[in-house]
Amino acid sequence: MPLRTEFGVNLMTFSELNQHRLALMSALAIEPNQTTDWLQFVQYLADISHAEEVRLSFTRELPARVIQHGQSPTSNGYPLTLSFEEALLSFSFENLEAQQTASAWLVPLQPHLQNCIALGCHHQYLLQQSQQQNLCLQGLNAASWRLSARGEIQQQCPLATELQQQGVIRLQRKLLAFADEPKWLSEQLQRFSQQPEQVHIAQRHLLHGGQRWIACLIQQPVSTDGWIRDPVRITLLLTPLNEHSTSRWLSEVFELSDSEARIGALFASGLSADQVAALTGYSKHTVYSYIKQLYQVLGINKQSQLTAAIWPQTI
Amino acid sequence: MNMQQQLNQYIDRIYRAVLQPESITDIMNDLRQVVDAPYTAFQIEHLYTHELSQASLIAYDDSAINQYSDYFVHVDPWTKRALEQGLLNQNFLASQRVMSDKEYCATEFYQDWGREHGVRHAMGSSFEIDDQHIVKLTFQRHCDQDPFDQTQEEFMNHLHPHFQQFVRLSNLFSVTRPDCHNFSTLDLFSRPIWLLNQQSQLQYANIEAEHWLSGQRLFGMSGRQLVCRHAPQQEMFRAAVARSACRNGVSRAADRIRLLNGTQEENIWLMPLTLPDNPGQPLIMVIGPRSLPGEGIISQQFGLTGRQGQLCAQLITGKTLQSAAENLNISVNTARNQLATCFRLLQVNNQSELIQLLTNALNFPMFAHGAVH
Numbered sequence: 001m002p003l004r005t006e007f008g009v010n011l012m013t014f015s016e017l018n019q020h021r022l023a024l025m026s027a028l029a030i031e032p033n034q035t036t037d038w039l040q041f042v043q044y045l046a047d048i049s050h051a052e053e054v055r056l057s058f059t060r061e062l063p064a065r066v067i068q069h070g071q072s073p074t075s076n077g078y079p080l081t082l083s084f085e086e087a088l089l090s091f092s093f094e095n096l097e098a099q100q101t102a103s104a105w106l107v108p109l110q111p112h113l114q115n116c117i118a119l120g121c122h123h124q125y126l127l128q129q130s131q132q133q134n135l136c137l138q139g140l141n142a143a144s145w146r147l148s149a150r151g152e153i154q155q156q157c158p159l160a161t162e163l164q165q166q167g168v169i170r171l172q173r174k175l176l177a178f179a180d181e182p183k184w185l186s187e188q189l190q191r192f193s194q195q196p197e198q199v200h201i202a203q204r205h206l207l208h209g210g211q212r213w214i215a216c217l218i219q220q221p222v223s224t225d226g227w228i229r230d231p232v233r234i235t236l237l238l239t240p241l242n243e244h245s246t247s248r249w250l251s252e253v254f255e256l257s258d259s260e261a262r263i264g265a266l267f268a269s270g271l272s273a274d275q276v277a278a279l280t281g282y283s284k285h286t287v288y289s290y291i292k293q294l295y296q297v298l299g300i301n302k303q304s305q306l307t308a309a310i311w312p313q314t315i
Numbered sequence: 316m317n318m319q320q321q322l323n324q325y326i327d328r329i330y331r332a333v334l335q336p337e338s339i340t341d342i343m344n345d346l347r348q349v350v351d352a353p354y355t356a357f358q359i360e361h362l363y364t365h366e367l368s369q370a371s372l373i374a375y376d377d378s379a380i381n382q383y384s385d386y387f388v389h390v391d392p393w394t395k396r397a398l399e400q401g402l403l404n405q406n407f408l409a410s411q412r413v414m415s416d417k418e419y420c421a422t423e424f425y426q427d428w429g430r431e432h433g434v435r436h437a438m439g440s441s442f443e444i445d446d447q448h449i450v451k452l453t454f455q456r457h458c459d460q461d462p463f464d465q466t467q468e469e470f471m472n473h474l475h476p477h478f479q480q481f482v483r484l485s486n487l488f489s490v491t492r493p494d495c496h497n498f499s500t501l502d503l504f505s506r507p508i509w510l511l512n513q514q515s516q517l518q519y520a521n522i523e524a525e526h527w528l529s530g531q532r533l534f535g536m537s538g539r540q541l542v543c544r545h546a547p548q549q550e551m552f553r554a555a556v557a558r559s560a561c562r563n564g565v566s567r568a569a570d571r572i573r574l575l576n577g578t579q580e581e582n583i584w585l586m587p588l589t590l591p592d593n594p595g596q597p598l599i600m601v602i603g604p605r606s607l608p609g610e611g612i613i614s615q616q617f618g619l620t621g622r623q624g625q626l627c628a629q630l631i632t633g634k635t636l637q638s639a640a641e642n643l644n645i646s647v648n649t650a651r652n653q654l655a656t657c658f659r660l661l662q663v664n665n666q667s668e669l670i671q672l673l674t675n676a677l678n679f680p681m682f683a684h685g686a687v688h
Contacts, residue, residue, distance in 0.1 A: 203617065267667075300633070303666065
């Protein structure tokens, strides 16, 4: 049955309209880790409305740009503007007839366009947030995984993928497991799942390839109203301890020379002076004299005090 | 209201429900009246165990589920149909149409078991979420009622693809759904982290950072700007932000500024971050100093006794074993003994390693600051 409008124009049937709904939604391409395809969305609208120009301008600052199809300036022609909470959608038509025909069915489509724009903006916002967070984690040199209650990976940051390749942690039958103690993760998750409504934390530290890591597994309950699959959110965070770049931070904080900072960082990570000497190629006595200078600057006299002074200051 | 207008309204409501998942219950309740089905279900089910998780059961007879749960596992018509059509392992693909009442009555399930136990007329569909879970959308009537007619099936067939979109989108959004009890991963860090744009406008602050701001320390908020409390430092801070923004593109390069807080000085790090979608406009991550974990957290997290936790808490602040023992009123030898136990439990070899480990341990500001009960 064709839809009739106030203009008396025969328009598309309901099923045509319904097809356009689905096509508009898929034109947006709301997919995990992909930017919303506004251009495709606008192009599709231009195609079906036969408008000379379609322009989508966002009123909120998040996407902060204008998506446009067609070249003619908006001032010419017959305009039609639909305004939504997040954006303005303006069309420009060649003649009055085209404008009337299009507006007759664009108006019934309006709630759907509103939904599309709201969902697209929301998707873009979430994507931007997760990109920001991933960059921050990368800056802090922390790898993170989001796990389901059963331990399946739901999301992971790029650094996490790298660590999996290095073998610090690996996948065993779709579940993560630490190289040195494969059962730890699944045992903790099992323990957590007995009280899903509570916050649980477990930390451990591990050695892999001469590098120390600290792993932290945390379960946070999430509100269960509505339609969420997992009532808990589980995050695994893995950060390196004795990082080689420490000396770079150290030389900035304490105004030390590069070699002083390097020796200081190694000594502070718990190595003996002999080990530091072997690693750096300096003699044991040079190492001692550097450390002595460092102790003087900081007003301390113990190795553990050096560690306590250095570590909280690093990134 | 004619059927098409009604359909239009339902389709729009279904898409709106993606961001307000709780409203799917209302939609299903209203749909019940439209298709005249006393029982409906919109439920997430484990594909193999048939365990319901977070189900949205609307006027569903629980006893019915329990009655045929064993049987369900093998011949549940909705799952079976998805299997037959090869729809499993293809997320969110579903059959084109809902399964009609006629088809339902022809299924083994109905013929073999359902009729005998007075199971109902039904139409419905299933959507796969992942390789473990399936969403079932069903409408049922009691067996002594009329079967669903063609109009009602037609109505549901029009809605069907939109329900599929709903399942797909709400699943996509639920993983990252903003919610007051959800914390970002950065909230786990026990050091303040701010994200600023080039104009020093605040884009994000983690929980520890918010706590810092309330603590009348180095920074304060003025509008959306993060500002230092002392004017000369503010100039320095602003210049450092601008300088960092220019270093755009260098990964993990950080600038340090030293801010004075009374007599104490604090090192603040500035690190530029380049967003892939917006490379011209770097964000600057401002990182404050770590806060050290307290004795409670140390003993809880690492399985130490209260006394051992106290000792470790003293050591990480830079005290020597001698003065730590004095503070705790124990002899140095007792302290040394306890420390040896700590070394064994934490698998470290010396005090430096112990301190390094505990300084890096997270102390969960969101619990410490009462954001979570």
